Amino acid sequence: MLDLFLPPVCVHCHAPLAEHGQLCGPCWSRIDFIAPPLCDVTGLPLPFEEEASDTGPPGQNHPRRISALALARPPVFDRARSVALYGDVMRHLVHSLKYGDRREGLALFGRWLELAGRDFLDDTDLIMPVPLYRTRLWQRRFNQSALLAFELSKRTGLPVNVHALRRHRATRTQVGLSERQRRRNVTGAFTLAPKHHPLVKNRNILLIDDVLTTGSTVDACSRVLKKAGADRVDVLVLARAGHSDGLQL
Numbered sequence: 001m002l003d004l005f006l007p008p009v010c011v012h013c014h015a016p017l018a019e020h021g022q023l024c025g026p027c028w029s030r031i032d033f034i035a036p037p038l039c040d041v042t043g044l045p046l047p048f049e050e051e052a053s054d055t056g057p058p059g060q061n062h063p064r065r066i067s068a069l070a071l072a073r074p075p076v077f078d079r080a081r082s083v084a085l086y087g088d089v090m091r092h093l094v095h096s097l098k099y100g101d102r103r104e105g106l107a108l109f110g111r112w113l114e115l116a117g118r119d120f121l122d123d124t125d126l127i128m129p130v131p132l133y134r135t136r137l138w139q140r141r142f143n144q145s146a147l148l149a150f151e152l153s154k155r156t157g158l159p160v161n162v163h164a165l166r167r168h169r170a171t172r173t174q175v176g177l178s179e180r181q182r183r184r185n186v187t188g189a190f191t192l193a194p195k196h197h198p199l200v201k202n203r204n205i206l207l208i209d210d211v212l213t214t215g216s217t218v219d220a221c222s223r224v225l226k227k228a229g230a231d232r233v234d235v236l237v238l239a240r241a242g243h244s245d246g247l248q249l
């Protein structure tokens with residue numbers, strides 16, 4: 001409907017464009033899209049000097065490359081992938097999705113997620129968005145992670161479950177917390193009722209969130225899913241904070 005009345009504009013800066021739901025060239029060039037070579041676990045670009053320790057058996061033609069960080073502190077999830085680093089344009093796009101009720105970028109985000117998740121989407125069984133606590137969900141009127149999950153589902157045909165994984169208590173907002181505080185903040189916050197265990201048992205689950213910072217939230221979810229018998233838990237997000245921000249996985 002929107003298309004009929006409003007001229008197409010850039011989803012970030014609102015400059016006029018030929019098509020709806022796109023970014024203009026200048027905004028596009030201000031996004032740090034994450035490109036290979038990546039650490040197979042964290043999904044972060046491997047620095048040149050760290051010519052990847054070739055651990056594990058070669059995948060399809062290429063060895064798994066795992067960063068020193070992931071080897072030193074392996075996360076609970078198996079692999080994470082992100083579309084881009086959390087720069088100013090991405091920050092604005094995520095923020096408008098989260099708080100602004102602006103959904104014109106969703107189709108674009110779905111395409112980006114499908115590309116970023118190509119390493120594991122083929123053998124993913126089920127998509128689960130990171131849940132919000134109920135009151136927070138009501139405040140925002142929707143769960144931005146669920147919107148992303150449904151968008152990805154539309155593109156891939158993969159099923160989504162938004163109800164089984166629950167955030168059963170409010171956690172303080174993660175912003176401004178130290179890594180340790182974040183970890184404590186989310187420990188025990190997520191549950192999966194026993195009646196839902198068959199959904200994930202022996203399955204490859206894909207967790208979707210908007211932003212990945214320390215990874216403590218998705219790790220808490222992954223722990224719950226693996227306890228319920230999930231074979232693999234991968235993580236796909238729009239944006240992630242890199243080491244430059246002083247944040248780490």
Ligand SMILES: [Zn+2]
Pocket residue numbers: 010011012013014015023024025026027028
């Ligand atoms: Zn623009």
